[in-house]
Amino acid sequence: MDDLSKLCQETSDRIMDIVDQLQPVGAPVVQQELAQRHGLEVELKQLVRYMEWLRSSFPRKLVHAGPDAWSVVDLG
Amino acid sequence: MGIDKFDGKELEYLKEILASGQLSGQDSGFKGKVEAAFAEAYGVKHAIAGSAAMSLLIASMYAAGAGAGDEVICDPLVQFHAISAMWQNAHPTWADVCPDTWLMDPESARANITPQTKAICCTHLWGQPCEVDALRKVADDAGVVLIEDCAHAMFLPYKEKYVGTWGHIGVFSLCQGKHMTTGDGGIALTDDDELDRRIRSIIQFGESPPHLATVFRMTEMTAAVALAQLEKVKGYIEEYQRSYVVLEEVVSGCDWLQSRVIKPDCGNSPYIFSCLFRGDDQGIELEDFKQALFDTGEKFSIGFTQVPAYKYKLFTQPMAYQNKGCPLHNCPYYKGDYEYRDGLCPNSEQLLPRLVNVNCMVAEEDARRVADALRQAIAQVEGE
Numbered sequence: 038m039d040d041l042s043k044l045c046q047e048t049s050d051r052i053m054d055i056v057d058q059l060q061p062v063g064a065p066v067v068q069q070e071l072a073q074r075h076g077l078e079v080e081l082k083q084l085v086r087y088m089e090w091l092r093s094s095f096p097r098k099l100v101h102a103g104p105d106a107w108s109v110v111d112l113g
Numbered sequence: 114m115g116i117d118k119f120d121g122k123e124l125e126y127l128k129e130i131l132a133s134g135q136l137s138g139q140d141s142g143f144k145g146k147v148e149a150a151f152a153e154a155y156g157v158k159h160a161i162a163g164s165a166a167m168s169l170l171i172a173s174m175y176a177a178g179a180g181a182g183d184e185v186i187c188d189p190l191v192q193f194h195a196i197s198a199m200w201q202n203a204h205p206t207w208a209d210v211c212p213d214t215w216l217m218d219p220e221s222a223r224a225n226i227t228p229q230t231k232a233i234c235c236t237h238l239w240g241q242p243c244e245v246d247a248l249r250k251v252a253d254d255a256g257v258v259l260i261e262d263c264a265h266a267m268f269l270p271y272k273e274k275y276v277g278t279w280g281h282i283g284v285f286s287l288c289q290g291k292h293m294t295t296g297d298g299g300i301a302l303t304d305d306d307e308l309d310r311r312i313r314s315i316i317q318f319g320e321s322p323p324h325l326a327t328v329f330r331m332t333e334m335t336a337a338v339a340l341a342q343l344e345k346v347k348g349y350i351e352e353y354q355r356s357y358v359v360l361e362e363v364v365s366g367c368d369w370l371q372s373r374v375i376k377p378d379c380g381n382s383p384y385i386f387s388c389l390f391r392g393d394d395q396g397i398e399l400e401d402f403k404q405a406l407f408d409t410g411e412k413f414s415i416g417f418t419q420v421p422a423y424k425y426k427l428f429t430q431p432m433a434y435q436n437k438g439c440p441l442h443n444c445p446y447y448k449g450d451y452e453y454r455d456g457l458c459p460n461s462e463q464l465l466p467r468l469v470n471v472n473c474m475v476a477e478e479d480a481r482r483v484a485d486a487l488r489q490a491i492a493q494v495e496g497e
Contacts, residue, residue, distance in 0.1 A: 044407055090407055093415040095466065104289055112420050 041083045044090065051075055052088060053097050057109040061102035064088060115474035116349055117294055117342065126337035136333050138317065143336035147300075150343055151285075154268075155278055157302045159309035162336055163316055166264050166286035166299035168329035170197035170234070173282045173301060175324075176311035177232035177258035179203040181439070182446030184229040188217050189421035189461040194234035194262060199433055202440045203231065206451050207423050209458035210238075213374040215387070215468075219247035221458070226251070229449050232258045237266035237276050240353075240384040240473075241375060245271055245279035252281070258308070260284065267292035267346055270380035277302050282312070287339055292353075292382060292474070293346040295338040298331055349474070353383040356480030357473050363487045364388045369395050370469065370491070386473035389464065390415070397494050399467070405493040406469070409486035413471045421461040423453040 041048065055070045056062055064085045071077040071084075079087075088107060091099040096113035126143060135142060144162050151160035163169040174197050179185050185198035187205045195205035208222040217235040233252050235243045245261060252259035259280035263269070267285060269276045277283025282305075287298035303309050315322070316329035331339070364370045371389040375381055390399055399415070406413040418425075427433055431442040440447060456462070471483055 042408075044404055086410070086412070089412055089414070093403065093419075095416065095419045098416075098419060110425065112424065 039077045039079050041079050041087045044087075048077070048087070049091055049094060051077070052084075052091060053094070053099065053109050056088075056099060056107050057097075060108040061106040062108075063105045064107070067107070115290070115292065115294070116352055116476050118345070119338070119341075121341050121345065123338050123341040126341055127334060130333045130337055138330060139333055143333045143340055144331050147331070147336040147340045147343070150340060151300050151302065154343065155275055155283075155302055157278055158304045158306070159302065161301040161303075161309065161312050161316070162331035162339070163299045163301065164329045164331060164335075165288060165297045166262075166284050167193060167197065168316065169284045169299040169301040169312070170194060170260070170262065171200045172312045172316050172329060173258075173260050173284060173308075174198050174201040174203060174232065175315050176282065176308045177260065179231040182229065182444065182448060183231040184225075184227055184449060184451065185231060186222055186225045186233040187422070188234065188236040188238070188262070189423055189458045190215065190238060190418070190465065191236050191262070192418070192422040192425065192427070193264070194236070194260070195422055195428065198232075198234075199440065202446075204229070204440050204444070204447055204449065204451065205423075205428065206230075206449075207421065207458050207461075208233070208235075209460045210464070212460045212464065214241065214376065215373060215464055216241065216243040217248065218460075219244050219251050222248060223251045223254075226255045226257070227449055227451075229447075230255060230257050232260055234260040234262055235280075236262040236264075237269055239387055239470075240265050240269060240382040241373065242266065242269055242271035242276045242379050245276055249279050258282065264288075264291065265382070265384040267382055268350060269382040272378045278304075281305055282308055287335075287342075290474075292350060292384065293339070293342040295335045295342065298335045298339055300339075350382050352476060353474050354381060355477045356475050357381060357383040357386060359477060359480040359484050360386045360471070360473060360487070363484045363491070367491050369397055383473040385470050387468050387470045390467040390469055392494070401494050402469075402490065405490035406487075408493070409490055411471065411483050411486040413469060413487075413490075415469055416466045417468050417470060419466055421458050421465060423457055424455075429453050 102108040148160040181202040187194040261280040261283040263277040264286035283302040315326040318326040369392040
């Protein structure tokens, strides 16, 4: 499994790009897309924690779009 | 997520509804019972049960008379009021918050009153009360409606009574993750017969409504869970108050994290625990603290919405109305000249990117674990 225990700009961008294209989208779909597009195999629990943290990102940030539904806003 | 448990009368009530075959629209059923229970608990004349706080905010904007060409003064730290105003084609304007409490500044609200203003909507953000008596005076002086957004403020005292009863309308949320939850749901309170009638007139209808109504009423199942949870919610809040103290102890011991001020006569119904990062003055980088918080594995966040609502494209660009402009852009009904410019609410702009937040609706033992994580992150960046 790939490790998401550290914040990484490349990984953050990949996640936000996926959410941007598929929004509103759930974390399990993001998990599948990370595997298919980038070969990243990540635990769902770790991915959700990482996505929660991307709510603190700027200028692009993830936002909740409902229980386990995510969107992106671009504040740039 | 809170400590909510659904092991009381919820199932008994739900079985009763299913046996009756009447699942919605029953003023004589659980919807009526939960409305009466809220009205009694808050000492108000009317409680209105809706599908969500958002739907009741939209209805409240209508009740306040807000429509095309009108303005509604909103809180820039959240976006719910502004979106509700836009559902009535009204134009959101913004009052700044106080730098120590992060709650709407009554004088800023007063400065935003114009001939177009129909309502002021304040938020009791994350469980702490606005100066809602001063805001009520601003509203009364201007002849506009004060709507209290109490989504984070269940049974929150301000002076001699609860918030939600100081304004003309108080709107509470029962959505997932609030002090008490029914999944989705909301309650509006008012002492005003006409406001009650106007809200009710657009949250339900049959085949042909007299106004532009929709179905925003609460179902019987939701009302049943709400009635059962109402009996328990004060117990939850007492636990969250103990958790708040545990977290506050850490912040008060750190000279570069600023505690949020709770003024005299103000209660606290903890929802999100929040403090302000002031490490720049001492050579501590926000990015380092961010990584240290992430490393703890706890669910901290920094910056909340990062920028005030009026900087979001939903408001700055005409996208909200299929790119057709109205009501925010080139609206022929709008006679004001309000601009969504940088520096509109300087306190909000300075506060938002530096807010350090964590869920406070946890059991005290969980709060101790989170507090230890916060200490660990502080020690990590101070040691670097």
